[in-house]
Amino acid sequence: MAFIRLVASVSVVLVASQVANAALTKRVTCASGHVTTNRACCALFPIVDMLQEGLFDGNECGEEAHSALRLSFHDAIGFSVHGGKGGGADGSILAFNKTENAFHANGGIDDITDGQFPFFLKSGLSAGDFVHLAAAVGTSNCPGAPRLEFMFGRPPPKAPAPDLTVPEPTDSVTKILERFADAGFSPQEAIALLSSHTIAAADVVDVTIPGTPFDSTAGTFDTQVFLEVLLKGKQFPGNGSQPGEVLSPLAGEMRLQSDFRLSQDPRTACFWQAMSIRLRYSYYTDNQQRMVTEFKAAMAKLQVLGQNRAKLIDCSDVVPVPKPFNSNIKFPATFSRKDVQVACPILPFPNLATVAGPAPTIPPV
Numbered sequence: 001m002a003f004i005r006l007v008a009s010v011s012v013v014l015v016a017s018q019v020a021n022a023a024l025t026k027r028v029t030c031a032s033g034h035v036t037t038n039r040a041c042c043a044l045f046p047i048v049d050m051l052q053e054g055l056f057d058g059n060e061c062g063e064e065a066h067s068a069l070r071l072s073f074h075d076a077i078g079f080s081v082h083g084g085k086g087g088g089a090d091g092s093i094l095a096f097n098k099t100e101n102a103f104h105a106n107g108g109i110d111d112i113t114d115g116q117f118p119f120f121l122k123s124g125l126s127a128g129d130f131v132h133l134a135a136a137v138g139t140s141n142c143p144g145a146p147r148l149e150f151m152f153g154r155p156p157p158k159a160p161a162p163d164l165t166v167p168e169p170t171d172s173v174t175k176i177l178e179r180f181a182d183a184g185f186s187p188q189e190a191i192a193l194l195s196s197h198t199i200a201a202a203d204v205v206d207v208t209i210p211g212t213p214f215d216s217t218a219g220t221f222d223t224q225v226f227l228e229v230l231l232k233g234k235q236f237p238g239n240g241s242q243p244g245e246v247l248s249p250l251a252g253e254m255r256l257q258s259d260f261r262l263s264q265d266p267r268t269a270c271f272w273q274a275m276s277i278r279l280r281y282s283y284y285t286d287n288q289q290r291m292v293t294e295f296k297a298a299m300a301k302l303q304v305l306g307q308n309r310a311k312l313i314d315c316s317d318v319v320p321v322p323k324p325f326n327s328n329i330k331f332p333a334t335f336s337r338k339d340v341q342v343a344c345p346i347l348p349f350p351n352l353a354t355v356a357g358p359a360p361t362i363p364p365v
C-alpha cells in the first residue's frame, strides 16, 4: 500500500514537473517567423530590426549603441526609493528631452535623444519601452556583453525627472554612493553598473577631443577598463585637465575622476579590482564572467526602476544574442604590475602578460 502511495506521489510530481516544463518551454511563432514566449512580444521584432539597421548602423557597437546605454542610465536614475523624484525607467528623458537635456549631467545626451526620436515616433512604443529596448539591443552589439533583459509595457512618463539626480564625474565618492543608494543600488551594484564604461567615450568632458574612450577596447564589453583605471596616470589626452577628469595612463584615453576615486575608495576598491582579475586554479585570468553576470543583474533592476515589474511582459527573447568573444586581459604595452595602484588590500594583484611594443595612442571612437 505504502509502495502504491509512493508510486502515485512520484507520478504526481513527474506530471507536475512536465506541466511546469511545458509552461517554461512554451513558444509562440510570430507571423514574421520569429519565436518568442509571449505573443505580445511579436510586435517588437520589426522594431528591433529597425533599430539595428537605422539607429545602430547595421548592428554596430558604435557611438549610438554606447549612448543608448548611457541614456537608459540617465533616464532610470531619476528615481528615488523614498519618492519625490522622477518616474525612473519611464523614458522621461526622451519624451521631455527639452527639459532633461538642459541638466548639466546630461551634457552631450541630446545627440542620442535627437537620434532616437524619429525611431521612437515610428515604433509606436511608450518612451520608456523605447529607451530601454534600444539600450538592450545596442548593448547586444558589443562582443562580450550580456544579453540584457527587456520587460515590455511601461506606461508613458508623466513628467520630466528633476535635476541633480544623475551623478557627475566631479562628485565625491560619498555623494555618488548616496545617490545610488537613494535609487536602490548598493556600492557593489554601482560598480557593476560602471562596467558600462568598458564601451564608453567622452564627447563633452573635453570638447576639444570628442570620442575619447575610457579604455583601449571601447568596441568590446571586456574587463580592460577595470584594469586601465588602476594604472598610474601619466597625461591628459586633450586640452589639459578638465573638471571631472584625472591623469590617464595612455595617450588618447580619458579617465574620469569618479571612476578613479571609486577604484581607490575603501568602500568600493575591492569590488572594482575583483572585476578586473581573478585567480583560476593556479593562474590569473580576467573576471569577464563576474562582470557580465553582475552587470546584467544590476541592469535588470535599473531597467524597471519605478515600474511595477509584475505588470510587464518578459520579452527578453527579442534582444539579440551578443556575438561570442574571447576575453584576454593584458597590460597595455610598457605597463606592468608595478604600475597598478592597488587599493584593495585583500586581493593581491598578479603579473599579467604585457602587450609588446611602444605605449599605444588610443584612437577616438
Ligand code: HEM
Binding pocket: 063, 066, 067, 069, 070, 073, 107, 108, 167, 168, 169, 170, 176, 193, 194, 196, 197, 199, 200, 201, 202, 203, 204, 205, 206, 244, 256, 258
Ligand atoms: C558614477 C556614476 C557615473 C558617472 C559620474 C558617469 C559619467 C560619465 C561621463 C562624464 C561620460 C562622458 C560624457 C561625455 O563627455 O560625452 C560618460 C559616458 C558614458 N557612461 Fe557614464 N557615468 C556614470 C555611470 C554610468 C552608468 C551606471 C552607466 C550605464 C549603466 C553609464 C554609461 C555610460 C556610457 C555607455 C557612456 C559612453 C557614452 C558614449 O560613448 O556616447 N555611466 N559617463
